[in-house]
Amino acid sequence: MRDYSLASAADAQAVANGLADAEWYRSPISPDRLQSLSVRTNGRAAIDLLLYVALLVGSAVLLYWSLWSWWTLPAAFVYGTLYGSSSDPRWHECGHGTAFRSSVLNNLVYFPASFMLLREATLWRWSHVRHHSDTIVVGRDPEIILARPPQLGDWLPNLIGLKAGTFMMRRTVRHATGNISAADESYLPEHAKPLVVREARMTVTIWLAVLAGCLVLGSAVPLLFVIGPSFYGAWLMLVLGTTQHLGLREDVLDHRQNTRTIYLNPVLRFLYLNMNYHAEHHMFPQVPYHALPRLHREIQHDMPTPLPSLIAAYREVVPALRRQHTDPSWEIPREIPVASAASGGAGASSDTAQPRSVGGGAFDVGDDQSVRPGHVVRVDIGDRTFALYRVGRDIFATDGICTHSRSVHLATGTVVGDQIECPKHNGRFDIASGEPRRAPVCEALGTYRVVVVDGRLVLEAGLKHP
Ligand code: FES
Structure with missing residues (x-):
């Protein structure tokens, strides 16, 4: 059996093998279109959240x-599904x-939802960053479900969260004692560890309070x-999550090969927030859930059918898992549109400028x-790359x-x-100061002066002409 541990x-x-933090394929899409699909509004998310x-x-x-x-059974079924899935x-x-x-507002939902799912908020933030860096790369991805x-026997008990839930609770208790495993440390930055321990202690305290409530009320x-x-x-959550990657290829740098898109009613x-467009989400994680159907239509020509x-997905997944049970190296073959082989892949979606040295x-x-406004222009000078913005x-x-x-071009990102x-893990920088504003980025960008001379933009990059 292959070792999946981190x-x-x-x-x-x-x-x-060059599979860690590597450059992944991205389907070609115009920068304008990607920018318009990446717009987030509080109103749209609030309506969906209030309904939920x-x-x-x-x-x-x-x-x-x-x-x-x-009536307890059907009521618990509905409540439990909304709460736990x-x-x-x-x-x-x-x-x-x-x-x-x-x-x-994002954080106001993220933290309670983490509690509802028995997930440690900070730990899982970083775990999910790794999942997006190294999707289904064995030994790297902490979120491979099978x-x-x-x-x-590893899948069935999780229909009622038996294995996954008890594992996460035990891990939280361990973290509350300050003990973080080498596997979790492998994707957790040093500065986040005290926070993980504090959150674990708070979570265990709430769990104990719930148990105390049971005892008091009898x-x-x-x-x-x-x-x-x-x-x-x-x-x-398990039924839908099973369709995301299972049976598809491991250790490949193309989400079209290891991630499934399915149609749902x-x-x-609504219950799944359009995560059935999963390949699209992985390829362009800056696009919000409500725009994924439009993104799907935009790049459909470059994606597998x-x-x-859901039933069709299981007709593909179940035989694949049965076959992999006896031949673990077997993987579902996917037909990738031929034209895409010649397309630009990562970095294909950006406006670019042609710099000309003016001296100094x-x-x-x-x-x-x-x-x-709202667009980013990429400027390559020698082996350096810059990004220009208008705010x-x-x-x-x-x-x-x-x-x-240090491999992702911000010119394919989103101005918020x-x-x-950043288009890879949604980390953010302040455009004026270069300071990090949202994890996982921790280190500031260099900033440069741009002046207008006779209607032309002059970037003072401090570089000699290459
Ligand atoms: S590469 Fe991870 S946030 Fe930019």
Whole structure:
């Protein structure tokens, strides 16, 4: 059996094979179109969230009224599914910072949803960053839900969260004692560890308070509403999550090969927040959930044919897992459109300027209208890359490569107000100062002066002509 553990020989092998923090394929899309698809509004996310909360609270009231009658079962089924499954895509979207325009609102959803899912908020933020860096790369991705050869005994109990839920609770308790495993340390930055320990202690305290409530009341009712639904309501999260990557290729740098897009009906799409467009999400994580169907239509010509339904997905996944049970190296072959082989891949979606040296380490980078509000222009000078932005009437320039992985061009990112958001993990920088504004970025970008001379933009890059 292949070793899937992190911080292991498999990890070292993935690094040696160039699979860690590597450059991934991105389907070609125009910068204008990508920018318009990446717009977030508080209003749209608020409507979806209010509907979800209304359903959650309504089902909780029904559950309470129905207590210990025959209606308890269907009421618990609905409440549990909303609590233990539908909180997952809300957690996920707000973790990316793409649901609301406001970071505060995203965090207001992310932290309670983490609790509902038994996930440690900070730990999982970093775990998900790694999942996006190294999707289904063995030894690197902490979110592979089934190792090969797949065992039914590893999947089935998680319909009621038995293995995954108990693992996460045990891990939280361990973190509350200050003990973080080498596997978790492998993706957690040093500065985040004290926060993980503090959050774990707070979470364990709340769990103990719920248990104390049960003892005081002499009843298991509190557990029916909190903690319990993280288990008995987890089934839909597993059923939908199984379709994301299982059976597809491991260790490949193309989401079209290892991630599935399926069509779902509107009810499931609401419960799952459009995460059925999963390949699109992985390829362009800056696009919010509500724009994923439009993104799908935009790049469909470059993607494998989506599966038409959940049932069709399981018709593909189940035989694949049975086959991988006896032959773990077997993977579902996917047909990739031929034309895409010649397309630009990563970095294909950006406006670029043609710099011309004007002496003194300065470069003419175009006329002063060439940088439009909300757009980023990439400037390559020798082996350096810069990014130009217009915020209000002012033009700014920063280093063009994200300081997090040092391989991602910010010119393919998204301007959010006065910040630039990296297209890989949604980290953000202040455009004017270059300072980091959103994890996972921690290190500032260099900033450069841009002046207008006779209607031309001159970037004072401090470089000699290459
Ligand atoms: S590469 Fe991770 S946030 Fe930029």
